[in-house]
Amino acid sequence: MAMNRLHRKICRSEEWAERMHGTTLPWATRDVDLTGNVLEIGPGYGVTTRWLAPRAGALTAVEVDGTMAADLRDTVGAELGVDIRHGDGADLPFPDESFDAVVCFTMLHHVPTPAEQDRLFAEAARVLRPGGAFAGIDSRMSLRFRLIHVGDTLNPVDPLTLPARLGAAGFTGPGTELGERSYRFRAGRE
Numbered sequence: 641m642a643m644n645r646l647h648r649k650i651c652r653s654e655e656w657a658e659r660m661h662g663t664t665l666p667w668a669t670r671d672v673d674l675t676g677n678v679l680e681i682g683p684g685y686g687v688t689t690r691w692l693a694p695r696a697g698a699l700t701a702v703e704v705d706g707t708m709a710a711d712l713r714d715t716v717g718a719e720l721g722v723d724i725r726h727g728d729g730a731d732l733p734f735p736d737e738s739f740d741a742v743v744c745f746t747m748l749h750h751v752p753t754p755a756e757q758d759r760l761f762a763e764a765a766r767v768l769r770p771g772g773a774f775a776g777i778d779s780r781m782s783l784r785f786r787l788i789h790v791g792d793t794l795n796p797v798d799p800l801t802l803p804a805r806l807g808a809a810g811f812t813g814p815g816t817e818l819g820e821r822s823y824r825f826r827a828g829r830e
């Protein structure tokens with residue numbers, strides 16, 4: 641797993657869950673219809689998945705780390721009926737146009753190379769139905785953020801270049817909005 645011990649502790653903490661559930665996720669998904677068939681890429685320890693599950697019509701989550709995927713299957717999978725898959729967001733095991741919404745939260749910077757990030761965007765576009773939405777957040781770079789990631793995979797996505805990358809992946813109307821510590825993004829599909 642590409643997360644150091646401090647980072648893993650933060651991602652499992654009450655403080656992280658409170659911030660994500662209280663402000664970050666409502667902001668990230670504002671105006672996104674989550675009531676259909678939703679795919680989450682990179683659920684990690686399931687903090688974001690737990691918030692999504694009661695809001696989604698049906699929820700599937702794809703996690704690249706096999707141990708985390710197995711743990712999630714036993715917890716949020718069993719408790720909340722989420723379909724947890726062990727897989728790679730850059731090579732999704734779903735047919736074209738399978739989902740009404742695709743989301744990912746604080747995971748893009750964990751994808752090791754820009755080429756893999758672009759493959760993930762193209763896969764998200766492929767599995768999204770026309771009229772659906774791809775949305776999420778990632779962190780803005782700071783000294784604190786870099787320190788948390790010492791020894792981790794850290795491949796930041798520049799929010800200023802993200803719209804062009806999402807357009808190249810096949811999305812329409814891509815946009816980003818900067819927040820204090822994060823930025824959110826949203827794109828559609830025709």
Ligand SMILES: C[S@@+](CC[C@H](N)C(=O)[O-])C[C@H]1O[C@@H](n2cnc3c(N)ncnc32)[C@H](O)[C@@H]1O
Binds near residue numbers: 651702728747751
């Ligand atoms: C920092 S965690 C974020 C977890 C959760 N979304 C949250 O915000 O609390 C990032 C997660 O993305 C997963 N991940 C990284 N690359 C991935 C990929 N290509 N496909 C699916 N999951 C991936 C990592 O294994 C990790 O569990």
